[in-house]
Amino acid sequence: MRQPRIAVVVGTRPEIIKMAEIVQLLGPRAMLVHSGQHWDDAMSGAFLRGLGLPAPVASLAVGGQTRAMQIAETIRGLESLFDRERPAAVVVQGDTNTVVGGAITANALEIPLVHVEAGLRSFDRRMPEEHNRVVTDHLADLCLAPTTNSRDNLLAEGIPADRISVTGNTIVGAVAAVLRATLETTYARIEELGLTPDDFVVATIHRPENTDDPRRLTTLLDNLAAIAERTRVLLPLHPRTRGRIASFGLDAKLAPLTLLDPLPYDEFVGLCAQAAFTISDSGGIQEEASVWRRPVIVVRRSTERPEVIGTFAHLCEPGHGLVREALALYAAKEFTIAQLAQLPSPYGDEHAAQRCLDALDQLVENRCV
CATH class of the missing domain: 3.40.50.2000 (Glycogen Phosphorylase B;)
Incomplete structure (x- = not known):
């Protein structure tokens, strides 16, 4: 029996780096989508190849546009893709325009949404990224917080504890x-x-x-x-x-x-x-x-x-x-x-990607029951 596909939506170099191990752990279950927010090959394409990731099932080419257009084009492209093959969950990472576009699409289509690196806050409304991550966290069915500080930010905003899991940050590994x-x-x-x-x-x-x-x-x-x-x-x-x-x-x-x-x-x-x-x-x-x-x-x-x-x-x-x-x-x-050299990273150990996958699988399993 074919396992349900998981859509992993990325758009920039940091997203690719931080999601690489999760994609590798998913194996053939991964449905990798690239928004093209970083369209320069040296900023994205080279990283996909260098990290040994599969070719994206779709590239949306939203780069070089305004913030509003990047979000809108990400939503339009993802909706078309998910109409053809509906994933069991959508996973986004971080705070880019790609992330909030993926979050809105998953929510609109009633597909479970997982936000990796949830709960970060600058408390600076001048930053577009702050709006992106707040919106994504509140839409997410599962917030994967890298630290207890991030978890506390989510709880303070009224996000229920059963939608939060502290995993560490995949960047450490x-x-x-x-x-x-x-x-x-x-x-x-x-x-x-x-x-x-x-x-x-x-x-x-x-x-x-x-x-x-x-x-x-x-x-x-x-x-x-x-x-x-x-x-x-x-x-x-x-x-x-x-x-x-x-x-x-x-x-x-x-x-x-x-x-x-x-x-x-x-x-x-x-x-x-x-x-x-x-x-x-x-x-x-x-x-x-x-x-x-x-x-x-x-x-x-x-x-x-x-x-x-x-x-x-x-x-x-x-x-x-x-x-x-x-x-x-x-x-x-x-x-x-x-x-x-004597200080440990506050972002945890090298096993964050596995913890993210375990929490994701549990969400999907619960939704399928």
């Missing part, structure tokens, strides 16, 4: 596996780039709050240039950021930095694990830093990941304070790295 597999190639890549372990910085910038305001983006690039006077700063350029820099006429400000194209995940993780620290506006890197155990300066107004603030992560907006924070971390790098 993903990063740990990469680190074990890539140690030798990482050292070779560091040598190729002319770097010394613990003596360079990796920066990633892509969020609209940093890239859509020319003054803020200018300040941030000037900050990275000031840090580059002390140590090498690697900047893998997100396609969105590259486009904004060009449109604002800021290309000359990139000269002090070591520019890279978007990196394969294993190479990126390997470099960050040997850097003195990272500078990023990514949500995922705040979690990943707790696995590779190096500090990250979070260049944002707020964060939905308070579990790492004050240990692995430091919140700091662009400006003179960012440069001071970076230079202080660099000056104390040996001490800081040694301290962080």
